[in-house]
Amino acid sequence: xxxxxxxxxxxxxxxxxxxxxxxxxxxxxxxxxxxxxxxxxxxxxxxxxxxxxxxxxxxxxxxxxxxxxxxxxxxxxxxxxxxxxxxxxxxxxxxxxxxxxxxxxxxxxxxxxxxxxxxxxxxxxxxxxxxxxxxxxxxxxxxxxxxxxxxxxxxxxxxxxxxxxxxxxxxxxxxxxxxxxxxxxxxxxxxxxxxxxxxxxxxxxxxxxxxxxxxxxxxxxxxxxxxxxxxxxxxxxxxxxx
Amino acid sequence: xxxxxxxxxxxxxxxxxxxxxxxxxxxxxxxxxxxxxxxxxxxxxxxxxxxxxxxxxxxxxxxxxxxxxxxxxxxxxxxxxxxxxxxxxxxxxxxxxxxxxxxxxxxxxxxxxxxxxxxxxxxxxxxxxxxxxxxxxxxxxxxxxxxxxxxxxxxxxxxxxxxxxxxxxxxxxxxxxxxxxxxxxxxxxxxxxxxxxxxxxxxxxxxxxxxxxxxxxxxxxxxxxxxxxxxxxxxxxxxxxx
Numbered sequence: 001x002x003x004x005x006x007x008x009x010x011x012x013x014x015x016x017x018x019x020x021x022x023x024x025x026x027x028x029x030x031x032x033x034x035x036x037x038x039x040x041x042x043x044x045x046x047x048x049x050x051x052x053x054x055x056x057x058x059x060x061x062x063x064x065x066x067x068x069x070x071x072x073x074x075x076x077x078x079x080x081x082x083x084x085x086x087x088x089x090x091x092x093x094x095x096x097x098x099x100x101x102x103x104x105x106x107x108x109x110x111x112x113x114x115x116x117x118x119x120x121x122x123x124x125x126x127x128x129x130x131x132x133x134x135x136x137x138x139x140x141x142x143x144x145x146x147x148x149x150x151x152x153x154x155x156x157x158x159x160x161x162x163x164x165x166x167x168x169x170x171x172x173x174x175x176x177x178x179x180x181x182x183x184x185x186x187x188x189x190x191x192x193x194x195x196x197x198x199x200x201x202x203x204x205x206x207x208x209x210x211x212x213x214x215x216x217x218x219x220x221x222x223x224x225x226x227x228x229x230x231x232x233x234x235x236x237x238x239x240x241x242x
Numbered sequence: 243x244x245x246x247x248x249x250x251x252x253x254x255x256x257x258x259x260x261x262x263x264x265x266x267x268x269x270x271x272x273x274x275x276x277x278x279x280x281x282x283x284x285x286x287x288x289x290x291x292x293x294x295x296x297x298x299x300x301x302x303x304x305x306x307x308x309x310x311x312x313x314x315x316x317x318x319x320x321x322x323x324x325x326x327x328x329x330x331x332x333x334x335x336x337x338x339x340x341x342x343x344x345x346x347x348x349x350x351x352x353x354x355x356x357x358x359x360x361x362x363x364x365x366x367x368x369x370x371x372x373x374x375x376x377x378x379x380x381x382x383x384x385x386x387x388x389x390x391x392x393x394x395x396x397x398x399x400x401x402x403x404x405x406x407x408x409x410x411x412x413x414x415x416x417x418x419x420x421x422x423x424x425x426x427x428x429x430x431x432x433x434x435x436x437x438x439x440x441x442x443x444x445x446x447x448x449x450x451x452x453x454x455x456x457x458x459x460x461x462x463x464x465x466x467x468x469x470x471x472x473x474x475x476x477x478x479x480x481x482x483x484x
Contacts, residue, residue, distance in 0.1 A: 030261040036417075037416065041292035043291050
């Protein structure tokens with residue numbers, strides 16, 4: 001190879017779902033990568049395709065299947081030299097089983113990493129709340145991964161899911177987030193802690209853009225940050241103890 | 243093409259110089275793109291290669307020429323389907339003449355766009371200050387583009403350039419920006435306004451990360467934002483009046 005690098009890993013980010021969350025994810029990846037100069041950072045290729053059909057609409061049977069777009073993005077990343085793929089969109093993980101065998105690269109599974117993180121905590125967490133899109137909830141992604149680890153999941157009731165969580169997510173996607181967005185998400189999160197959640201998963205990459213960790217009195221788990229840490233660790237660039 | 247899109251433009255970002263500035267640039271591009279849903283945004287491919295040798299070091303004759311890395315990144319972007327290239331690094335523009343004929347795609351020239359923006363202002367601006375890397379200053383990039391438009395450029399003296407501007411830029415690149423970083427850049431900017439600058443160009447993509455617009459009492463011009471606007475405008479996605 002003509003270009004020397006400290007690691008041969010090239011991070012591939014399959015993004016655009018949404019684009020603001022992709023920008024936020026890359027900023028997180030950069031900020032947690034230890035290093036004193038540009039050259040200590042990881043080579044990264046990002047395919048940000050906001051035209052990928054809405055994942056929740058597809059899972060609710062109301063829109064086209066995004067699988068062909070995801071496969072196309074995976075191909076672009078592989079051809080660009082990526083050695084691993086990260087998908088900073090929770091709902092898109094419902095389609096990972098359809099693309100995993102075809103992209104030709106390992107996919108670091110964001111929801112699997114969250115499950116691994118939660119089971120590593122001490123004292124042990126037994127009940128976790130989830131703020132996510134209707135698509136992620138319907139696809140049962142967190143139910144499946146956390147269920148395997150014996151962690152009980154608390155979900156918003158239908159009214160909170162529709163009128164608080166989804167309304168807030170749409171506002172962030174539309175670039176119109178404001179104090180109302182934060183209020184909606186805070187209210188939804190507090191309903192979950194009132195029902196025993198010892199931590200709340202910000203299970204849509206748009207949610208941390210509208211809800212800060214201080215707004216809830218239990219840990220707010222950011223899957224994008226956990227995914228970023230998993231990538232840094234994998235690339236062997238994680239030279240400092242976290 | 244199998245994937246329909248509202249515009250055929252695919253933005254190619256040749257980044258990683260530094261990576262935090264690339265993340266910030268993409269966030270700016272997303273935030274100024276008008277649209278109410280993910281699908282209104284522009285398809286974007288980002289090649290973020292922080293291993294590209296330091297541009298300032300090369301221009302000062304102290305490090306390797308980054309041209310081969312830039313050509314390689316341009317090839318990745320073209321093969322990924324990009325239709326236009328943006329380079330969110332001022333200093334890297336010193337190497338644009340060496341790559342422009344070889345990348346096979348138009349490059350939207352950030353410094354050219356800044357010059358165009360400054361000459362469009364009313365009332366007319368005659369004197370502009372520049373905060374940039376030693377490499378950008380040495381390469382005479384802003385001197386050349388603004389000179390053509392009859393705009394006089396005020397530069398920091400050597401002490402301010404070395405001990406204020408470059409020190410602050412290195413802190414941002416190292417991820418160790420703090421109040422001192424802001425203080426250094428504010429002081430350097432005020433020295434320029436004291437010498438008659440009617441606006442100050444934050445002429446290194448790291449500078450807006452360490453200096454806010456309120457810190458100086460003249461307009462702070464962010465070339466990354468101007469480049470982002472030029473891309474949105476070019477893609478025809480700019481459906482609202484600015």
